[in-house]
Amino acid sequence: MGLRVLAVDDEADFIETLVKRFTYRQIPVTAAGNGPDALALLERESFDVVILDMRMPGMDGLAVLQEIKKRHPLVEVIILTGHASVESGMQGMSLGAYDYVLKPVDFGELLEKAKKAYERKKLNESRADA
Amino acid sequence: MIQDELSRLRLKLIAVTLAFSFIPLLSLGLGLYAKFYDTYTEKIYGNLRNLADNKKVTIDLFLTERVAQLSNLALTESYADLSGDAYLERIFGVLQLHSKSFLDLQVIDQNGICVSYVGPYQLRGIDYSHEDWFRTVMAKGIHISDVFMGFRKYPHFNIAVSRREGDRTWVLRAAIDSDIFDSLVRTIQLGKSGDAFLLNAQHVLQTKPRFGHDMFDTVPFPDIPRFSGTRVDELSIGGEVSLYAMTWLNLKDWLLVIKDDPGEELLPLYRARWLLILLLCGGGTLIVIGAVFIANGTVRELIRAEREKATLDASLTQSSKMAALGKLAAGVAHEVNNPLAIIMEKAGWMRDLLSEEDIKASPNFQEFADAVAKIEFHVRRAKDVTHRLLGFARRMEPTQENLDVNLLLEQTRSFLENEANFRGIAFVRDYQADLPHIESDASQLQQVFLNILDNAIDAIDKNGSITIVTRKLPDTPEVEIAITDTGNGIPRETLEKIFDPFFTTKKVGEGTGLGLTISYSIIEKLGGRIKVASEEGKGTTFRITLPVSS
Structure with missing residues (x-):
């Protein structure tokens, strides 16, 4: 898979x-x-990597991140931010995000990071199984 | 405007200081002087009054004694006895035993004829009936004459007393040497120009004064009506102002006058006055100097504070301008980033689709591919701008490392060495060898140095030099880095905007106008200052001051 x-x-x-x-x-x-839609989807289906925008109306990225990490600790999150602040990126990382990418996104870079995040997830899962 | 205000304030300060110093000084000085003057003159007047009182008592006593002697004689001896020369002579001898001042003695009957006489002249038989004094003595019982020379050619006066014996009245008259007054009056202890004399009611001198007049001269003295006690007045006589103590004798309408030179008596007072004036002048000068000194000092302090405030205001304005611009820039960048992201993705999707076989066959394939490439290129350019803007705005905590500014400059300079060589630009390095290491963020500082050196190269364009100087500041724990180019310089009106975001003199696409803005905010975050000075045609100097430890 x-x-x-x-x-x-x-x-x-x-x-x-x-x-x-x-x-x-x-x-x-x-x-x-x-x-909320994302969290609902995560409940129904299983995903490996979540690409999450930081600034959204209603529930913002950081809150969603915290919720994901609480409910699905193994799911990796890549933060997407238009706010090129290292600070908010760092904050996201400290909350358990795998990495962050600045908008506008270079797709190749994003894909690369998603793949790496998936690898890490696999690694973590195998560790958890063992 | 502010200059006017300050000079007005200065004058006001001087005036207030002077007023509050001079009023107490003057009132104290004048008050003390007035008190001293009162006390001192009172003492002098008192002394003179006492002197006059004492002398008056002595002279009165003398006259009273003489009158009493004659009265006793007239009352105890009978006319019959005294009208004999031999008896009268014996009585005169007794009198002279008692008082040497009796010159002669005579008995006069009620018709005014001298019936007996003892003395140096032959006066028996002389008729006194028409003399004023005879009528007075017959009427009042006693008469004391003024001092006169008479045919004795010697100053003397007469005392005559009358006695009623049975139905006839007779008179006993004696001539008295008036030298006694001279000696009495002369013994008064007076200063150099002091004087004492007796005046009769017509201002004729009855004694010889020490100065000016002779006996029997009429003195131009104001009419003094008889009064009791002693008076001390300052009178101007013959154009000369003197102090006069005056008292009328009890037995005779003679005025005892003691004259004193106020100049001499009041000398200590004048001395005190001069001393006071001198002290007031000295004190006044000191106060004036002090007031001016204080006012100048205060105004100088105010000017200094005003200048400091102006500098502070300017730097605060710059800081707050930067902060506001930072927020604005961040907001704009963020809003622009989202559409840019969509454009980027759409272009990427198009690129994805361009790899499909059927599109590759399209005659305009190359045009599509170029268009997509251009879109992606320019989105990246826009992204650079927004990311730099956000970089300027972001609040990144600078790292703290111990770094050698000279080394950092040297590294940064080496990046640009090739470019500079190519353009014929030489670097002049004047590094202070023992420059202290500083606590700062090396990569951020390097960004600033690179930016300024890059600008310097652009300003020179071709052939010139860039001077880099590092110094430890003598007064504060700071180091200064000065980078001077020999470029064209910056016009004055441009100089003010040089740190503003998007301000650039470079061609479109070459510079973002953010380099110096970011440099400014970096240096400020590192606790330093950045300043620029420029002379058109000569070059520009950037001075960066950094604290040794943050």
């Missing part, structure tokens, strides 16, 4: 294109427009 991605962002155009590009590369991806 390969990498399964959940992309969370309130920018519909952005998320739509992201989905197309992952799909184009045969990577299963699901889109969520906000934090």
Whole structure:
């Protein structure tokens, strides 16, 4: 079973294109427009990597991150931020995010990080099983 | 405007200080002087009054004694006895035994004829009936004459007493040497120009004064009506102001006058006055100097504080401007980043699709591919701008490391060595060898140095030199880095905007106008200062001051 991605962002155009590009590369991806939707999807299906935008109306990225890490500690999260602040990236990392990527995103970089995050997840899972 | 205000304040300070110093000084000085003057003149007047009182008592006593002697004689002896020359002579001898001042003695009957006489002249038989004094003595029983020379050619006066014996009245008259007055009056202890004399009611001198007049001269003395007791007055006589103690004798309308030179008596007072004036002048000068000194000092302090405030205001304005711009920049960058992300993804999706076989066959494939590449290129350019903007705005905690500024400069300079060589620009290095290491963030500082050196190279363009100087500041624990280029310099109006974001003199696409803005915020975060000075046509100097320890 390969990498399964959940992309969370309130920018519909952005998320739509992201989905197309992952799909184009045969990577299963699901889109969520906000934090609660994403959490609901995580309850129903299993994902390996969540690409999470920091700034969203209602529940913001950091809150969603905390919730994900609480309920699904093994799921890796890559933070997506338009706020090029190392601080918020650092904050996200300290809350358990795998990495962060600045908007506008270089897709290649994002893909690379998603794959690495998936590898780490696999590693963690095998450790947990052992 | 502010200059006017300050000079007004200075004058006000001087005036208030002077007023509050001079009023007490003057009132104290004048008050003490007035008190001293009163006390001193009172003492002098008192002394003179006592002197006059004493002399008056003595002279009165003398006259009373003489009158009493004659009266006793007239009452105890009978006319019959005394009208005999031999008896009268014996009586005169007794009188002279008692008082040498009796010159002669005579008995006069009620018709005014001298019936007997003892003395140096032959006066028996002389008729006194028409004399004023005879009528007075017959009427009042006693008469004391003024001092006169008479035919004795010797100053003397007469005392005459009358006695009623049965139905007739007779008179006993004696001439008395008036030298006694001279000696009495002369013994008064007076200063150099002091004087004492007796005046009769017509201002004729009855004794010889020490100065000016002779006996029997009429003195231009104001009319003094008879009064009791003693008076001390300052009178101007013959154009000369003197102190006069005056008292009328009891037995005779003679005025005892004691004259004293006020200049002499009041000399200590004048001395005190001069001393006072001198002290007031000295004190006044000191106060004036002090007031001016204080006022100048205060105004100088105010000017200094005002200048410091202006400098502080300017730097605060700059800081708050930077902070506000930072927030604005962050907001704008963030808002722009989202659409940029979408454009980027859309372009990426197009690139993905371009790899499809059927599109590759399209005649315009190359055009599509170029367009996508251009879109991606320019999105990246825009991304650079927004990321630098956010970099300027972000509150990154600077790291703290012990670093050698000289070494850091040297490293940074080496990055640009090739570029500088190529353009014919030489580096002049003047590093202080024992420059203390500082606690700061090396990579951020390097960014600043690189930015300034890069700007310097651009300013020179071709052929010139860049001077880098490092110094430990003498007064504060800070180091200064001065980077001077020989470029074209910066015009004055541009100099003010040099740290503003997006301000650039470079061509579009070459500079973002954020380099110096970021440098400024970095240096400020590191606790330092950055300043620029420039002379058009000569070059520009950036001075960076950094604390040795943060």
